[in-house]
Amino acid sequence: MPRSESIPTPAREPGIRRPLFPLGQVLSTPGALAACEDAQVNPLSYLRRHVVGDWGDLGAVDKAANEDALTTGARLFSAYTLPTDDRLWIITEADRSVTTLLLPLEYSVVPDRIAGKREFREVANAEQSLDGMAQDVGEALEA
Numbered sequence: 108m109p110r111s112e113s114i115p116t117p118a119r120e121p122g123i124r125r126p127l128f129p130l131g132q133v134l135s136t137p138g139a140l141a142a143c144e145d146a147q148v149n150p151l152s153y154l155r156r157h158v159v160g161d162w163g164d165l166g167a168v169d170k171a172a173n174e175d176a177l178t179t180g181a182r183l184f185s186a187y188t189l190p191t192d193d194r195l196w197i198i199t200e201a202d203r204s205v206t207t208l209l210l211p212l213e214y215s216v217v218p219d220r221i222a223g224k225r226e227f228r229e230v231a232n233a234e235q236s237l238d239g240m241a242q243d244v245g246e247a248l249e250a
Contacts, residue, residue: 124159127177128203135208139195142210146189150208153187157197157206163187164194176201186211 135150143150156163160177162170163185176183183199196214199206 126158127160128158128183128199130154130158130199130206131202131204133206133208136210136213138210138213139208142189142191142193142195143208146191146193148189150195153185153195153197154206154208156187157183157185157199161185 133154140150143153153163160173162173165173165184165186169184172181173183173185175181180201180203182201185197187195187197189195194211196209196211197206198209
């Protein structure tokens with residue numbers, strides 16, 4: 108989608124946290140899932156924060172870039188610090204077709220996923236599980 112084209116997004120209402128964009132297919136690296144398990148956290152909680160515009164531990168410039176991306180159609184990026192001090196990244200592609208949970212050290216793997224999902228074969232069950240969670244995000248946020 109051309110970046111010059113404006114994409115309508117839901118208006119933010121104080122106190123109401125609704126999804127601001129589609130997640131697309133939700134994928135995760137094995138490392139991200141293991142880090143969440145080690146930290147005893149559910150990755151869905153971070154996915155929920157991402158989809159409602161809580162960008163986590165980002166600086167003002169990166170947060171502003173995400174806010175702009177909501178209307179311009181650019182990539183969305185969130186970073187969270189887990190209770191174990193590991194960092195979890197969540198990236199939603201510009202076309203909103205895919206959202207990926209990964210660790211910073213796994214970032215160079217992402218182009219391999221796009222080229223053939225080599226690094227993501229091991230998480231087929233996790234992908235299905237996270238896809239199911241992504242479908243529930245809208246309902247959970249409204250509850």
